[in-house]
Structure formats: C-alpha cells, structure tokens
Amino acid sequence: MASKRIGVYICHCGVNIAQNVRIDDLRAFAAGLPGVRVAQNYMYMCSEPGQEMIRKDIAENRLDRIVVVACSPRMHEPTFRNAMKSAGLNPYCLEMANIREQCAWVHKDADVATAKAKSLLAAAVTKVSLLEPLEEREVPVTKTAMVIGGGIAGIQAALDIADSGFKTYLVEKDASIGGHMMQLDKTFPTLDCSACILTPKMADIKNHPNIELLAYSEVTDVKGFVGNFKVTVKRKPRYIDENICNACGSCAKYCAIAIKDSFNAGLSKLQALHIPFPQAIPAAYVIDPLACRYTREGTCRQCEQVCKDLNAINLDMQEHSIELDVGTMIMATGFEPFDANRKPELGYGRYENVITGMEFERIVSASGPNQGQLLINGKKPKEVVFIQCVGSRDKTVGNEYCSRVCCMYTAKHAHLVREKLPDAKITIFYIDVRAFGKGYEEFYDRVKGEEVYYRRGNVSEVYRKGDKLICRGEDTLLGQALEVPADLVVLAVGLEPSPGARELGQLLKLSKSPDGFFLEGHPKLRPVETGSDGVFLAGCCQGPKDIPDTVAQAGAAAAKAIIPLAQGMVKTETMVARVRAEACRACGYCVDACPYDAIALGEVRLGRATKTAAVVNEVLCKSCGACSAVCLSGAIQQSGFTDDQLLAVIGAIGKEY
Amino acid sequence: MQDAYERCVYLERLGLFGCVQCGKCTAGCPINYVTTQEEPFNIRRLVYDVLNAPGEELASEKHFLWQCTTCGTCSLRCPKDIKPRDVVMNLRSILVEDGTLPPAIRDVLKSISINYNPWSLGKEKRAEWYKGLELKDASEAELCLYVGCTPAFDSRLQKLARSAVAILQKLGIDFGIFGTEEICCGNEIRRLGDTWSFDALREANTELFNGCENIRQVMTLSPHCWNTFRNEYPGLKAEVLHYSIFLARQLASGALKPAKEFAKRVVYHDPCFLGKQNEIYDEPRALLKSIPGIDFVEFDRNRENSLCCEGGGGRMWIEIEHAPERLANIRVRDAVEMGADVIAVACPFCLLTLEDAVKAMDLEGKVQVMDILEIINTTI
Ligand SMILES: Cc1cc2nc3c(=O)[nH]c(=O)nc-3n(C[C@H](O)[C@H](O)[C@H](O)COP(=O)(O)OP(=O)(O)OC[C@H]3O[C@@H](n4cnc5c(N)ncnc54)[C@H](O)[C@@H]3O)c2cc1C
Ligand code: SF4
Ligand code: SF4
Ligand code: SF4
Numbered sequence A: 001m002a003s004k005r006i007g008v009y010i011c012h013c014g015v016n017i018a019q020n021v022r023i024d025d026l027r028a029f030a031a032g033l034p035g036v037r038v039a040q041n042y043m044y045m046c047s048e049p050g051q052e053m054i055r056k057d058i059a060e061n062r063l064d065r066i067v068v069v070a071c072s073p074r075m076h077e078p079t080f081r082n083a084m085k086s087a088g089l090n091p092y093c094l095e096m097a098n099i100r101e102q103c104a105w106v107h108k109d110a111d112v113a114t115a116k117a118k119s120l121l122a123a124a125v126t127k128v129s130l131l132e133p134l135e136e137r138e139v140p141v142t143k144t145a146m147v148i149g150g151g152i153a154g155i156q157a158a159l160d161i162a163d164s165g166f167k168t169y170l171v172e173k174d175a176s177i178g179g180h181m182m183q184l185d186k187t188f189p190t191l192d193c194s195a196c197i198l199t200p201k202m203a204d205i206k207n208h209p210n211i212e213l214l215a216y217s218e219v220t221d222v223k224g225f226v227g228n229f230k231v232t233v234k235r236k237p238r239y240i241d242e243n244i245c246n247a248c249g250s251c252a253k254y255c256a257i258a259i260k261d262s263f264n265a266g267l268s269k270l271q272a273l274h275i276p277f278p279q280a281i282p283a284a285y286v287i288d289p290l291a292c293r294y295t296r297e298g299t300c301r302q303c304e305q306v307c308k309d310l311n312a313i314n315l316d317m318q319e320h321s322i323e324l325d326v327g328t329m330i331m332a333t334g335f336e337p338f339d340a341n342r343k344p345e346l347g348y349g350r351y352e353n354v355i356t357g358m359e360f361e362r363i364v365s366a367s368g369p370n371q372g373q374l375l376i377n378g379k380k381p382k383e384v385v386f387i388q389c390v391g392s393r394d395k396t397v398g399n400e401y402c403s404r405v406c407c408m409y410t411a412k413h414a415h416l417v418r419e420k421l422p423d424a425k426i427t428i429f430y431i432d433v434r435a436f437g438k439g440y441e442e443f444y445d446r447v448k449g450e451e452v453y454y455r456r457g458n459v460s461e462v463y464r465k466g467d468k469l470i471c472r473g474e475d476t477l478l479g480q481a482l483e484v485p486a487d488l489v490v491l492a493v494g495l496e497p498s499p500g501a502r503e504l505g506q507l508l509k510l511s512k513s514p515d516g517f518f519l520e521g522h523p524k525l526r527p528v529e530t531g532s533d534g535v536f537l538a539g540c541c542q543g544p545k546d547i548p549d550t551v552a553q554a555g556a557a558a559a560k561a562i563i564p565l566a567q568g569m570v571k572t573e574t575m576v577a578r579v580r581a582e583a584c585r586a587c588g589y590c591v592d593a594c595p596y597d598a599i600a601l602g603e604v605r606l607g608r609a610t611k612t613a614a615v616v617n618e619v620l621c622k623s624c625g626a627c628s629a630v631c632l633s634g635a636i637q638q639s640g641f642t643d644d645q646l647l648a649v650i651g652a653i654g655k656e657y
Numbered sequence B: 001m002q003d004a005y006e007r008c009v010y011l012e013r014l015g016l017f018g019c020v021q022c023g024k025c026t027a028g029c030p031i032n033y034v035t036t037q038e039e040p041f042n043i044r045r046l047v048y049d050v051l052n053a054p055g056e057e058l059a060s061e062k063h064f065l066w067q068c069t070t071c072g073t074c075s076l077r078c079p080k081d082i083k084p085r086d087v088v089m090n091l092r093s094i095l096v097e098d099g100t101l102p103p104a105i106r107d108v109l110k111s112i113s114i115n116y117n118p119w120s121l122g123k124e125k126r127a128e129w130y131k132g133l134e135l136k137d138a139s140e141a142e143l144c145l146y147v148g149c150t151p152a153f154d155s156r157l158q159k160l161a162r163s164a165v166a167i168l169q170k171l172g173i174d175f176g177i178f179g180t181e182e183i184c185c186g187n188e189i190r191r192l193g194d195t196w197s198f199d200a201l202r203e204a205n206t207e208l209f210n211g212c213e214n215i216r217q218v219m220t221l222s223p224h225c226w227n228t229f230r231n232e233y234p235g236l237k238a239e240v241l242h243y244s245i246f247l248a249r250q251l252a253s254g255a256l257k258p259a260k261e262f263a264k265r266v267v268y269h270d271p272c273f274l275g276k277q278n279e280i281y282d283e284p285r286a287l288l289k290s291i292p293g294i295d296f297v298e299f300d301r302n303r304e305n306s307l308c309c310e311g312g313g314g315r316m317w318i319e320i321e322h323a324p325e326r327l328a329n330i331r332v333r334d335a336v337e338m339g340a341d342v343i344a345v346a347c348p349f350c351l352l353t354l355e356d357a358v359k360a361m362d363l364e365g366k367v368q369v370m371d372i373l374e375i376i377n378t379t380i
C-alpha cells in the first residue's frame, strides 16, 4: 500500500473547543504522526475560508486523505465531503475526530481534554490511512408521492405536490378527509369560519387530476427506500360504492341503528349508514360495520332495497389491499385531543356540564348538535369557567410539553361565549398565556376587553354545590384560593399524537421525540425531514401547532418531497455492507440480523465455480452494520467500518501519547 | 444558614425549581380549605418561600407547618411532579432537629423513643385489646395481623381490632399477632419530620418481621401503617396489605361471602392514605357492595376528589386554632344531607375524626360512623 498523504485540520469552533483544548499542542502532535503532510488549525473549519484551506492544500500538496478534528460528523461530514469532492478527491477518504462534544464540552480540565483529543486525533489518522475510496451510485425514482392523513396538513401537502405536476396518493383512515379543522367552528385569531376556508380545498382534492384519494384506507406495509417505496394500502369496505353514490341520503332514512356521531364529538347520534358530515369528501355514504345489523347479525339489508336504481350499496363488499409504488412520502397523521377522563379531579365524565374544548367547538358550531346555540341541558349557562393546560405541561400524565393552541382557542371560546351570551360571567384559569403568533397578543387583548376574567392560577378540583359546579383554584396573584361557581366548565385539553401513528411510525422506521410526536431530522435545520430518507412530516404529527404553522409546514414538506421526484435520480448509500464470498459459510445469520431486508442467500460466482453466499442488495442497505456484527466468519464487512479499520482505531486509542 | 451549594442540592432534591406557581396544590389542600383568609395555610406560597429563602430560616418562623395533614393532595395535583408535602416534612425535620416543637408533638416523639408508641402508654397496655382472646404468636402463623398503636390503645378502636380477629377466625385463616411486642410502624412519626426515630422504628420492625420465617403476609388495619410498610420499608420480606385489599381478594376467591342483610344507606369516605396516596379506591367499594341489602351511595367528592378528614400527619395530636370549621363536619353534614345512615371508613383515624364530628354536631341518632371491618363482621 503506497503511503498516504494526509492533511489534518483542527478547528477552534470559536472558543467552544479552543478554550479547553490546547490547539497548538494538538497541531504539533498531529504533524508528527506517520503520513501527515499538513497539519493546520483554524477558527471555523466549516466556514468557506476553512473549506478553501482544505481544497488549496489538496491541490498544492497532493493530499489524498483528510482528517478534520472538530465537532460531530452528524452536522459537518457532508460539508467536508463536498469540499473534498470539489477539489477532485474521493469524499469517502475523510475521517472526523469529535473533540468538541467528546473533549472540550465534557472535561473541565484542559490537560485531560487535550490528552483525550490527541488519542482521538491519532485514531482518526490511523483510520483514514486505511480507508478506501468509495463510489457513489444513483437509481431512478418513481415520480409519485404519497401523503398519509387527510387533515389540513395532508390536504395542503397533497395539493402542492399535485400542482407541481406529480401524481399524489392521499391516504385517509376515516371515511372523509378534513381532520380536526373540519370540526372547528371559528378559527383564531381572525375568526374565519373553519369549514368555509377548508371545504374549497377539500373539493380541490376531489377534482385534481393528479390526486388519487384513498379514503377509508390504511397503510399496512412499506418496503423499499427513497425513490422506490412499495406501499401496501388496506382499503376498508365502505359497503357503498363511492363512485356511484350521489349522496342523496334516501337510504339513511331506512337505517334504524343509531351510533354516536364522532364528528360531533359524540354529542349527537347518526345512523349506522351515514355521511360523516354534509361537506364530506368523498361525498358518499358509508356503513359502520360495527353497528350495521346486517354485518353483525346477517339480517336487514333494508338500505339496499332503497338504492335499487343506482345500486350503490353492496353489503358484501370485502376489504382488500393494493400495492402502490411511490418515490416519497409525507406523514400528516395529526393529533388526538387529550382524554379528559385522565384528570378525574376536574369532573369530566362525572358532571355533564364539564366538557372539552373540542366538544365546545361542536356545540357552538352552526352545523353542530344545537345549531350553534350555546345551551347546556337546554339552558343558557350564566357562569362559564375555562380551565387551561388540561393534559399539557403535566408530568403526571406524561405530557411535559405545551400544546401551543389551547391558550388561543380558549380566548376564542371566551369570545364566542361573549358573542352568544352577553351577560354571562366568563372566567379563565391559566398558568401562563402563550399568545405567540401573529396577531395573537392583539386577539388576547381584545378578548380580555370583552369582560373576560383571567385568573392567574389553575383549578385543582371541580365539585358540585347545589345546582352549580364549583371550580376551586388559587389566584396566585392574590395568593388566595378561589371558588368560582359555574354552569359550564370547558377544559382546554391538549394535543397528543394520533393513536394510529405509532404502528405507522414503526413501519416507516421513524423516531419519536420524548413527547411522543414524530422526530424531525434536526430541530432547526431539518424541521420537516425525518431519519428515514424520502419521508417527510407535516402538521401536528410532528408536534402541536395551529393551522397557520400546519399549512406552512405542509408546504415545506411538499417542497422537500418534490426534490427527489424532480431530480429523477437518488443517491444510494455508499458505505454499504460487502460480502467476501470465499469466506462466507452461508449460515444466514446476517439475513436475520438485517432490519432492512437487504441481504439474501444466493448463488454467486467464485472464479469458475458457484457457491451459496450472502448477497447484499446495495440499494436497500442502510449501512447500519448489524450484519457484520453477527457474522462469525468475518465475511461481511461494512465499507468504511471494516474489522481491520476498527481494530486499528482501537489500537491507536489504547496507546499512550 | 446553608451555603449556596448545599441550598441548591436541597432544592434540587425536592425538585422545587420546576414549580410554575400554578396554585393547584393550594387549591386542593384541605387545610387551605379550613384556614382563614387572613391566616391562610398556603402550600404553594411555602414552596415559593423555600425557593427564595433558606429552609432553616423559614422553618423557625413557620409554626403553621404542624397544620398539614400530609394527605398528599398537593403532591397528587401538582402537574410538575413536585412533592409539596415533602417540603412540609423536610421543614418539620429541621424543627425536630432544633427541638423547637409544640409540646404535644414533643410528647409524641418522646413517647416513641421510650415506649415505641406515640400515646405515652407502657407497652404492657398493648395486651388490653385482645384480653380474653386466644391468639397465636405471629411467629407461628403465615399471616400477621398488625393492629397498630391507636387501635391497640383506644377503647373505641379496640372494637375494630376485635372485628378483624372475628373475621379472620370466621374465614378460618391461620394468623397471629405480635401482642405486646408489636411496635409503632412510624408512619406518623416520619410525617412529623422525625426521620431519626422513624429509622430506628423501621430497623426494629424489619428485624421483627424478617426474623419470623413463617410470615408470608402482614395485614394492617390502618392505611397509615400500610403506607409506610409498603412505600418506605424496602427491606421487608413479607407482603403487606391493608385489610381492604386482603378481604377483597377473599371476596373475589369466594371465601368471603357476606350473607346477612345490612339494610342501611351507606356512604364511603376514602381515607387519603388508602385512596389519594396509594390509589386503592375499588377494593373497599367492592366489599361494601357485596353486602346484601346495602344501599350504597357516593359522596359527590369521592375517590381522587375525596375530602381529607384531618386525621393524618400528626393531626391526631394537634388542633388547628382559628379554623372556621372542621372538614370532618363538612363530611358528616354532606352524609346527613344524602340521607346516609352510616358513614363507612377504612381507617382508624378517619373513624375517630368523623365520630368526633358526629358527636360535636349532635347528630348521634342520625348518622353512625363504622369501619368496613365492623360492617363486614355483622354480615358473616
Ligand atoms: C379544540 C381545538 C380548537 C382549535 N382551534 C384552532 C383555531 O381556532 N385556529 C388554529 O389555527 N388552530 C386551531 N386548532 C388546532 C388545529 O386543529 C390544528 O392545527 C390542525 O387541525 C392540525 O391539522 P393536521 O392535519 O396536522 O391534523 P388533524 O386535523 O388531526 O388531521 C389528521 C388526519 O390524519 C388522519 N389520520 C390519522 N392517522 C392516520 C393513519 N394512520 N392513516 C391515515 N390517516 C390517518 C386523521 O383521520 C385526520 O383526518 C384547534 C385545536 C383544537 C383541539
Ligand atoms: S397553549 Fe396555553 S393552555 Fe395550552 S398547554 Fe400551552 S400554556 Fe397551557
Ligand atoms: S449494513 Fe447489513 S444489516 Fe445493515 S442494512 Fe446493510 S445489509 Fe442490512
Ligand atoms: S402544584 Fe406544583 S407547580 Fe403548581 S404551585 Fe404547587 S408545587 Fe408549584
């Protein structure tokens, strides 16, 4: 092996590294290591002048290996690889030593930090000289996208992708798209009617030539990788052909089975055969098989008779699955309101006049069970109390986060009460008011001006006294406990991840942050990406947010999802597992170990003979290394992390310097 | 005065930095409920004060620390998982260490170190409750019946202990008692802040129980004893159960079958140390509901919302001054309004405080306080 010409670049990271690691010592040490031709230090290696330094040295000193001694490779490995590429060097001849997180930030003592930095640097130099140049490969992309979840996030993302000319599947688990926004009455801070601004977009989904809506459907399997996913979608039987049904509704009159109307938050009833709400898309009826007499007991079929002419009803419809090829995917599975039964002291489920924010939305909505009249047990409430932060900022229920919308929706609710009941006494218990968005503080001011009493402190318990409920909290500004009587108590329930998102996340190998929502690629710089290439996030599945943020994020996710489709090709993993067939004993351990189904046993040619050995599908391999760790014969090796390279690194770290 | 570093450790240990001053602790606190607006007992304010001033300085001024019943409502309601009640216990510890104690509390702690019980009574007096009963020694049986100090000494509560014996005998269960060798569990002592005496009691009890190889289970009459055995005795080998859990299991297995009618309207009062602190809500209810003829009703404030009776945390020995009304009175009045004949409890302290309230309100003919043990005993 010809001796390598190595350049070592030590970064100060401003003072982050330099204040605790002695850079000059380190540079002198590096210069003395075998193969090192250049050893330099610089204030910010990742800056353009820093990168230029590397490019210049490559040209002038014919360097063929680069070591950057700086921060975590997570952020800047691509930066330096690009710099090397533009200087004509194979970008995989790079090694990074992380002396910021692993030395400067964790050791108080400069001697200790510097000594450790030397070990890491020496190990990186040792490893870089053993690295082989690797080739990058590209494969063509299926120019189709899939959006999962048909709330405002999914609707917006699907429309944006479709508008840019790519075919888009929109998969929604419920019988209609619309999500939670469809259930809202007005929207803060501008008080637009929620349905009025949403239904045109829903109609666009239906009419868009590039969108195929798969409502009442769920994703059950995902195979493949960015550019070439194979997705299995289960289509649940609606029992009514959505392409034939014209939503005349004649059939529903004959269905005698009543179920809870989940669109109205369970506050009213509808038939087993129903349309979820009048503006539903697809504009077609559906039969709930858990309630329908025929699907449960095998008799009835009343409705079929009614629809004899169109013949849209088919009670023998079966569930079936379809397989779709897509290039990129967007998760938009949204949220679920916190279940207030989990805070028993607040009386939800015990007292009828304790309701959640979502129930309030339906009660005040003109399309709701009361046609918009604010009535509780048929009477107008005289005293209304709102309790904020229910199920949010609350470790006892495992939700440490702030749900971000409940302060504002409570202000909106108070405004709506004032509009409908000018004489009502309105009290809001809060811990902090978070009015962070554009126009939000102004809205909060306006609502306070409408004679709404904001009491700083939260309610500890709700109980009955005579025909009133008593909300007992402390006004912490006064330092006095307070008992506010109420005819109606509205709990500002927080937002939790949608329950179905968990299995879906597992299928797509998405990580979750501690709050349970999907984890973005980077909290600041990759907010809509995920750890799975080609899968993006939009809306409340990534964390609680309001509609403006949801729509903005959906647009961003769409733009990101379009990139690979527009490019037409995607790069595959480079540092893939490679098999030395002569050493492989075809035990298949690696096949079982690979979480990505990237390995199979197959016949391979060895000179003139053939033998059975492990074969890696390099397109599927994600470079996780699971296979090489289980291989007893050392036959399967991960490029860039071979046994030889790793043993040399361990040897180098073990030495005294 | 503590130095800054020690102070930080102290506050961090209590987790107080996370307090958002929401006031849920204060609003749920039963003692805030009964103290006056002019002189409120405000646990949220106390947390805030401790955050801003050294614990020691603070403790010396806070005579009201003895008002807390250690019911745990504040800790239960706190969204930030802070344990405000532990702040009270911590500050009490400082007072115990300094010896600046109200006389009644001093007597209790003195009695503990001399008699191993809080009631300033000699240990031979423990034999009173089982006079005339032929009972095995605990070391010879699989189940140890732990009666606890107050049921052993108090003439009203001795009936409770005897009911427990009667039930176990009717069920044919092999059980024993420690008799005069039984010593205080230390639950109230720890709540009074005397961690030193508590450690001694724990050691002595652990040795006593673990020394008897036969003992598989311990059944307590009081949820207070059960609480400390369950949560603060890491070295105990036997399984310790409050009687409501033990008997609910007997009920589920079919061994316990209340057969005689108890044709009364009964309302159940959740003891804090059983309910709020240890989440046992269903077992006592299952026992009551299994009784033929019973008209079981619920307080509006039940389970997690139950109202403390003011019997715990040392409040057996110390009275609050200026309290406009006792919580036990509110409880009794609510029961009478509901037309209840009996207030059922599952705790000796609740029994005493509620019975006192019934007497004080002259309602003796109207409503009766009974322990579930006594009720069950009349039905089998
Ligand atoms: C009471 C209340 C009032 C509010 N008021 C306002 C307001 O006034 N102004 C404002 O800006 N914001 C408001 N919000 C917030 C607003 O509701 C959200 O910002 C918005 O609904 C988020 O949209 P989304 O598409 O991300 O999620 P969602 O609306 O939850 O939509 C998710 C969709 O995905 C579907 N789905 C879930 N899992 C799957 C799966 N596995 N497969 C397929 N489909 C799936 C669901 O059925 C649903 O249709 C309010 C929220 C609440 C709770
Ligand atoms: S948005 Fe407001 S009400 Fe909602 S969790 Fe945050 S602070 Fe509480
Ligand atoms: S490195 Fe191995 S186990 Fe990991 S994805 Fe590639 S082939 Fe599969
Ligand atoms: S409940 Fe907890 S967070 Fe709220 S004021 Fe009390 S200690 Fe602080």
Ligand code: SF4
Pocket: B025, B028, B029, B030, B031, B032, B043, B067, B068, B069, B070, B071, B072, B073, B074, B075, B084, B085, B088
């Ligand atoms: S333990 Fe009970 S009495 Fe003591 S401060 Fe907390 S809520 Fe109040």
